[in-house]
Amino acid sequence: MGTTGCKRPSTSFSKRRHAKYRSFNRGAGSTRPCSVAPGCGGEPCISPSSTITTLGSEWVRGREAAAREYVLDLRFVDPSFALTRQIPWRCIWAALALTAATGAAAMWYAAETASRPRLLAAEVSATLFTGATLAYLAVAVRLVETVALHSLHGRVAVLQYRGGAGTLRRIRPFMRKLGAHVRLAAAARRSTRAEHLRDELREHYRLKEAGVLAGETYDAGKARILAQH
Numbered sequence: 001m002g003t004t005g006c007k008r009p010s011t012s013f014s015k016r017r018h019a020k021y022r023s024f025n026r027g028a029g030s031t032r033p034c035s036v037a038p039g040c041g042g043e044p045c046i047s048p049s050s051t052i053t054t055l056g057s058e059w060v061r062g063r064e065a066a067a068r069e070y071v072l073d074l075r076f077v078d079p080s081f082a083l084t085r086q087i088p089w090r091c092i093w094a095a096l097a098l099t100a101a102t103g104a105a106a107m108w109y110a111a112e113t114a115s116r117p118r119l120l121a122a123e124v125s126a127t128l129f130t131g132a133t134l135a136y137l138a139v140a141v142r143l144v145e146t147v148a149l150h151s152l153h154g155r156v157a158v159l160q161y162r163g164g165a166g167t168l169r170r171i172r173p174f175m176r177k178l179g180a181h182v183r184l185a186a187a188a189r190r191s192t193r194a195e196h197l198r199d200e201l202r203e204h205y206r207l208k209e210a211g212v213l214a215g216e217t218y219d220a221g222k223a224r225i226l227a228q229h
Contacts, residue, residue: 143165
């Protein structure tokens with residue numbers, strides 16, 4: 001079943017033989033992938049594991065932060081990734097203000113000639129510099145980058161990866177591979193729009209029953225799908 005290393009998944013599929021792939025889903029605040037196949041260089045990857053014939057489509061197995069795995073049918077996934085950043089603006093403004101104050105204190109230190117005021121200016125400068133450094137560290141810690149895949153018509157997030165600064169850059173190879181397989185899976189969609197929408201609605205319900213989608217998220221996705229019938 002398992003494999004060693006991050007081999008490039010085959011891009012040729014027939015109606016009877018489709019590969020099953022493993023992807024990784026991590027909760028908010030993560031700074032590294034929760035699991036990585038050997039040879040991936042510390043980044044999430046798609047690793048071939050076995051063949052399946054179910055539904056004549058391609059699947060991804062995702063794993064949530066609580067180590068619960070779920071299967072995702074890529075026929076109903078939009079190949080475009082949603083990339084978002086949660087920027088801690090308060091920390092950024094605090095860091096900039098402390099940096100400016102540190103510069104002013106340094107100018108004060110340079111302008112003083114008496115020993116006592118000069119010593120006070122040095123202490124103030126050091127304190128402000130320390131505060132600015134801590135503020136910049138807070139920016140790095142609180143910055144959250146999220147990459148998400150959404151369902152095609154329901155527009156609900158069915159797979160998310162969250163991490164700190166640099167997450168988007170680290171998982172870009174994974175995004176390219178998974179996006180390519182989503183586009184390949186599109187060939188197995190139903191021939192009519194109505195049939196595809198019904199199948200996508202069933203997929204939303206299955207994900208809700210599996211605990212992947214919350215009730216309100218499922219209801220919102222269901223409403224969007226029904227509006228397109």
